[in-house]
Each structure stands twice: as structure tokens, then as C-alpha cells.
């Protein structure tokens with residue numbers, strides 16, 4: 001069994017964003033990403049700053065840790081990163097979760113395919129807009145979306161929007177993959193700000209502006225516009 | 241065609257709560273409620289204070305109004321109240337929406353059944369906890385839930401929680417209707433407060449506390465805990 005590079009296991013808490021927003025869940029955060037988004041709010045998973053915290057764990061050890069921390073107070077686990085889709089061995093963990101009746105959610109940017117995508121209950125594909133400075137590989141994304149559609153998977157697309165160009169990008173994604181549930185999310189431009197009340201008031205203003213522009217666009221009708229709830233509640237604190 | 245007592249038509253904006261939180265949508269608010277919850281945030285729909293604003297509209301007139309205001313910038317309509325389940329004539333409006341490819345959402349407290357419940361895309365049944373001072377008619381609620389289950393409807397249960405007793409009530413509802421998607425929501429105890437920044441900071445603290453207590457309860461694992469986004473963004477302002 002190949003080991004999983006794990007940075008954090010915590011919870012239960014709530015999922016702060018996307019298709020299962022508000023869901024009570026445990027979190028497993030894996031290390032490593034093939035991207036380096038300009039505004040990454042989890043840069044410690046790939047920039048080396050937390051490399052001493054990475055633990056190589058077998059899927060069974062991750063499950064033991066989840067039970068140790070969460071006890072009987074959870075029935076859902078979210079796997080986040082970094083990009084967990086870099087790790088074929090996540091499949092082992094998903095098998096254990098399924099066998100124990102635990103639901104699963106995962107988010108990835110859509111740069112890699114894994115067969116275990118089929119075993120995720122709530123899968124979010126979140127391609128990165130221009131402000132990230134990353135380039136979307138549309139061939140790869142087309143392949144991922146078509147496989148998930150064919151399989152009848154419960155999945156959604158989510159784009160974080162910081163500016164006009166990002167909104168155009170979001171529009172393009174929504175129109176390219178018609179019929180796939182689509183989420184537009186405000187980003188957090190101040191991932192180091194420690195003044196939480198000020199951060200919250202800025203983020204709520206950004207959210208209001210994003211609602212306004214989305215509501216003006218006839219190409220963005222059947223969409224959901226959401227903030228990141230965890231940032232509104234806990235600011236930039238980690239592990240909550 | 242029986243006319244619908246309408247208090248507000250507005251949008252597009254976003255749905256601030258529940259199973260379609262964040263959804264871009266138009267709103268139609270009907271007048272009248274068979275309850276009088278202590279903390280009702282829409283008391284103007286039933287306490288007489290806005291009775292001069294009520295317009296009796298045929299379903300076709302509501303549709304014309306929606307198009308006049310929303311143009312081509314919407315594909316989803318939320319019908320709210322008051323309790324729209326008092327009105328059999330909502331069925332006429334739902335038919336028009338369906339014929340025009342418009343999705344629909346509706347929330348009701350579960351005190352009345354209407355056959356048009358089957359025509360709602362996203363139906364929220366929100367029984368009221370003890371702090372409302374209302375009494376739940378469990379026979380009625382059982383009937384509604386079992387009919388919706390049998391029909392395979394896309395529906396959820398939602399309970400607003402203000403205090404310990406409400407949380408116990410929520411637990412009871414969740415356990416009674418196992419398997420039905422379940423939402424727990426913070427209430428707004430200050431529906432008249434005009435100081436929005438203060439309201440927001442209070443509501444986020446309430447939300448954090450609610451997350452904490454839900455996370456401690458093993459009877460409340462497969463649940464979603466959500467705030468009211470519209471109140472965080474717009475405070476107690478109406479018609480947004």
C-alpha cells in the first residue's frame with residue numbers, strides 16, 4: 001500500500017464552500033500540487049514551508065487518525081490539498097471510507113484524472129482562472145468532464161473569480177460544459193490578513209459585488225454564487 | 241384563474257439559505273401565513289403592516305412582472321412567503337414556469353399540503369422549533385414527507401435553531417425523517433437592527449457557536465449547517 005503524504009487531519013467542522021457547503025465533515029489535507037496559483041490559500045501544501053509537518057501515512061493510518069479525532073461524530077470526510085488527484089493511493093482511503101458508510105467529497109483543479117474519481121460522492125472540479133497565472137489544459141478538462149458525465153457522477157464545476165477576466169473565464173467554462181452544476185466563488189485576496197473583522201467586511205463587499213455582476217449576465221443564469229464560509233467565520237486560521 | 245396575493249416580485253438576486261443556497265433566482269413573495277412565529281423575519285406578510293402593498297395578480301400577470309423586471313437574466317424563480325402553501329393557485333404559476341423552462345424553489349413550514357408540491361424543483365420543508373412558539377402538527381408533517389419521498393421529489397428539511405431546545409427539536413426531526421437531506425440554520429434574533437456591521441458580527445458568532453454544538457452531537461452527523469447569506473450581505477433590508 002503506497003503511503004499518502006498528509007499535512008492535516010482535523011474536524012468535525014463544516015465544509016465552507018462549493019456543492020456541499022455547510023456539510024459537517026472531517027478534513028484530510030494532502031501535500032503537493034502541480035499548480036502554483038498566485039493567490040493559493042494553501043500554499044503551505046506545496047511551497048516547502050510546512051514540509052516538516054508532512055507525514056507519510058497508510059490509508060488505514062489515516063482512517064485510525066480520523067476515528068481518533070472525530071470519534072463517532074462524523075459520517076463524511078473531505079479530502080483536500082494541494083491537489084489530491086496527484087495521488088493514486090487516495091483510492092485505498094476511499095475504499096475504507098465506503099466500507100464504513102462514510103460519505104466523501106474532494107476538490108481538484110482538473111489537471112489530472114484518477115479512476116477513483118468514480119468513488120467520490122461529491123466531486124468538485126475547480127479549474128483556475130487567469131488571475132491564478134495558471135493555464136487550463138482544456139483537453140484534459142474535457143476528458144474529465146465527459147467521463148464523469150458518462151458515469152452519472154455527482155459532480156460540479158467551480159470557478160473562483162477575482163476580476164473581470166476571471167468572470168469571462170467562468171462564463172466560458174459554464175458555456176463549454178452546459179448542464180453541469182456550476183458554482184462561482186469569491187476568492188480571498190488577503191490570505192495573510194490577521195485582522196478578521198476587516199477581512200470579513202472586505203470579503204462580504206466582494207461577495208456583494210460578485211452577486212451584482214453575475215446577476216447582470218444573461219450567460220450566467222443557472223449558477224450558484226457563494227462565499228467561503230470558513231473564512232467569514234474563522235478568518236485565515238488553519239485547521240478549523 | 242384564482243388570483244395570487246403578491247407582496248413583492250424582485251431579482252435576480254441570490255437565494256440566501258437552504259438547499260439551493262447561492263442560486264441565482266427571482267423572488268415572488270406571497271402574502272398570508274397560518275403561523276405567527278415569535279421571530280418571523282417576514283411578519284409584514286401577515287401582520288397587516290403591509291396590507292396596502294398586496295396586489296392580487298393572475299399567474300400570467302406574475303409571469304409578466306417577472307419578465308419585466310428580470311428580462312432574460314434568470315432561469316430560476318423562488319416562491320416565498322408567508323406560507324405559499326396556503327394558495328392552491330400557485331399551481332398555475334408553476335405550470336407557466338415549467339412551460340418556459342424556468343426552475344422553481346419554494347419553502348413552507350409543513351402545515352399544509354398542496355398537490356403542486358410535486359411540481360417544485362427544490363422544495364424545502366421547514367418546521368418551526370419551540371422558540372417560534374408554534375406547535376408542529378406531526379401527522380401533517382409525516383404525510384407531507386412520506387408523499388414527497390414516495391414521489392422521489394427533490395426536497396429537504398430545514399430547522400432554524402436559536403437555542404438548546406430548538407437544537408433538541410432539530411435532532412428529533414432529523415431522526416424522525418432519516419435519509420431526508422437535513423439543514424440546520426442560524427436564525428436572525430434582531431430582525432429590526434439597522435446597524436448591519438454589528439448584526440453581521442453577531443450573526444457570525446452565532447453561526448460559529450451553532451457549528452460547534454452540531455459538531456459535538458453524534459446524532460447530527462449527516463447534516464448541513466448554514467447561515468442566511470442575504471442577511472450577512474444586506475442586513476435587514478427588504479427586496480434584495
Ligand code: SF4
Nearest residue numbers: 033035036037040082
Ligand atoms: S490548485 Fe489549489 S492548492 Fe494548487 S496552487 Fe492552485 S489554489 Fe493552491
Ligand code: SF4
Nearest residue numbers: 273275276277280322
Ligand atoms: S411560518 Fe414563516 S412566514 Fe409564517 S410566521 Fe413563521 S417564519 Fe413567518
